[in-house]
Amino acid sequence: MRKPLIVSATAPEHFPHDMAVCSFAELGAVDIAAVSFLIIPLEADWQQGYADLQRIRRHVDFKIYLCPVLFLLSKKNIPPEILQAADGYVFADSEQLTKECNTWAARLEPVNARIEQLKILSDAGDSSLAFKVLRFIETRDTEFKPIASAREQKGFVYPPLLPLFPKDDISPFQVLDYLESQRLLTATFVSRSYSCTHCDCAFLNFFETCPDCGSNDLRSEELVHHFKCAYVGELSDFIQGEHLVCPKCETRLKQLGVDHDKASVVFHCNACSSIFQEPKIMTSCYNCWRETEPENQVSRQIQAYSITAIGMNAARYGMDSLLQSILESKLNVISHSIFKKILKLESERIARYKISTSSIVIMRLAGIETIYEKLGRRSSEVFNEISKALQEQLRSADVFSVRDENIFLILMPETPVQSADLAISRLNDRIVSLLTTNLNIDCTIHKTIKAVSSDIVLDQEIEHLLRTNAA
Numbered sequence: 001m002r003k004p005l006i007v008s009a010t011a012p013e014h015f016p017h018d019m020a021v022c023s024f025a026e027l028g029a030v031d032i033a034a035v036s037f038l039i040i041p042l043e044a045d046w047q048q049g050y051a052d053l054q055r056i057r058r059h060v061d062f063k064i065y066l067c068p069v070l071f072l073l074s075k076k077n078i079p080p081e082i083l084q085a086a087d088g089y090v091f092a093d094s095e096q097l098t099k100e101c102n103t104w105a106a107r108l109e110p111v112n113a114r115i116e117q118l119k120i121l122s123d124a125g126d127s128s129l130a131f132k133v134l135r136f137i138e139t140r141d142t143e144f145k146p147i148a149s150a151r152e153q154k155g156f157v158y159p160p161l162l163p164l165f166p167k168d169d170i171s172p173f174q175v176l177d178y179l180e181s182q183r184l185l186t187a188t189f190v191s192r193s194y195s196c197t198h199c200d201c202a203f204l205n206f207f208e209t210c211p212d213c214g215s216n217d218l219r220s221e222e223l224v225h226h227f228k229c230a231y232v233g234e235l236s237d238f239i240q241g242e243h244l245v246c247p248k249c250e251t252r253l254k255q256l257g258v259d260h261d262k263a264s265v266v267f268h269c270n271a272c273s274s275i276f277q278e279p280k281i282m283t284s285c286y287n288c289w290r291e292t293e294p295e296n297q298v299s300r301q302i303q304a305y306s307i308t309a310i311g312m313n314a315a316r317y318g319m320d321s322l323l324q325s326i327l328e329s330k331l332n333v334i335s336h337s338i339f340k341k342i343l344k345l346e347s348e349r350i351a352r353y354k355i356s357t358s359s360i361v362i363m364r365l366a367g368i369e370t371i372y373e374k375l376g377r378r379s380s381e382v383f384n385e386i387s388k389a390l391q392e393q394l395r396s397a398d399v400f401s402v403r404d405e406n407i408f409l410i411l412m413p414e415t416p417v418q419s420a421d422l423a424i425s426r427l428n429d430r431i432v433s434l435l436t437t438n439l440n441i442d443c444t445i446h447k448t449i450k451a452v453s454s455d456i457v458l459d460q461e462i463e464h465l466l467r468t469n470a471a
């Protein structure tokens with residue numbers, strides 16, 4: 001049974017006394033698998049508690065940065081984007097605190113179960129911010145909606161994601177946009193907003209300026225159109241005491257829309273005395289004070305995000321698995337364990353009848369990680385091309401499997417090693433030319449091709465291929 005753990009340098013005043021307390025520094029030594037959620041006291045000065053949440057979310061160990069966190073509140077007026085940055089909150093003075101914590105533990109159980117399913121991808125932890133965001137979204141299994149905030153320069157924020165981002169670093173919008181472009185997230189429209197093209201600040205001032213001298217010291221006046229005599233003039237010329245009287249035909253105007261209307265507005269520039277009807281709209285940024293036309297500012301679609309099936313897979317096993325997902329959608333990819341069974345049956349058949357040869361191919365695409373780094377958005381196009389190349393070189397009788405995203409296993413029945421080698425060379429050339437020649441990506445294909453026999457132990461062959469070609 002998992003238990004809550006309070007993270008605080010000093011034990012908070014009000015809290016259930018059977019709860020364990022540790023400092024942030026001690027967190028690394030805690031058995032996190034026994035923790036249902038962390039509790040951070042948010043005192044009157046919430047900055048300290050929020051900084052602790054940031055330190056947790058910026059950790060590289062996914063068991064720590066993904067761990068559910070609740071705030072323990074002692075006051076009520078915390079800014080909403082700060083409050084919503086945690087998975088939830090409880091009030092320190094609540095008489096039901098223990099009961100509420102139990103309810104939260106049950107509610108967060110699915111989050112902890114999803115964290116447990118994640119694979120450790122590197123001893124160094126998760127360093128890619130995009131990958132951390134993806135894992136965070138996957139484990140929360142909810143739609144991430146932005147809220148408007150006057151405290152954040154970017155205007156719209158995703159409160160639970162905010163603590164993951166180092167200050168003034170890459171924007172959450174860029175990371176979310178990238179993940180969406182990879183089809184790891186899907187987006188739904190929320191709003192559209194303008195932000196400064198220089199500093200990305202969402203706080204822009206829109207104002208009218210004189211098209212002749214650029215001043216924004218303008219006076220505007222309504223234009224009145226008298227139907228009977230067709231005179232058009234400024235409102236101030238019609239005003240006589242409490243009435244409107246046409247300066248041309250001297251008729252008293254009765255009712256708007258019946259004998260006259262207000263056709264438009266005219267502007268007077270107080271700086272250069274220009275008179276015009278179409279002022280030039282300009283924007284200035286409240287952060288960097290640069291001015292420009294609205295069309296030069298960044299118009300951004302504000303969206304809500306949720307995880308896709310490919311995204312879920314990528315969050316669990318690594319982003320590299322995008323290639324595997326594409327391969328699986330185009331080719332008949334079978335699991336590693338079934339591949340091993342088929343290989344065993346084939347070797348028994350060959351040993352029994354002694355009339356034919358089949359080949360087993362192990363291929364490893366070294367350097368596939370750099371495809372994401374170099375191509376970003378376009379990675380999936382390249383993976384589609386790789387899938388196409390495989391589709392064309394494999395025959396329907398060939399059995400295909402993928403391991404660890406970049407190791408391809410192919411069983412070619414009734415194919416001597418020489419013919420298999422020829423087919424694989426063609427495949428090799430096509431993939432290498434696609435990556436190296438066209439995209440300037442350094443990619444090497446390592447391969448082992450052997451005749452199927454009962455001596456072959458697949459895992460050993462893979463191991464051998466990896467070892468002999470290790471960088």
Ligand SMILES: [Zn+2]
Pocket residue numbers: 226228229230231246247248249250251
């Ligand atoms: Zn008139």
Ligand SMILES: [Zn+2]
Pocket residue numbers: 210211212213214215269270271272273274
């Ligand atoms: Zn002017």
Ligand SMILES: [Zn+2]
Pocket residue numbers: 196197198199200201285286287288289290
């Ligand atoms: Zn700016």
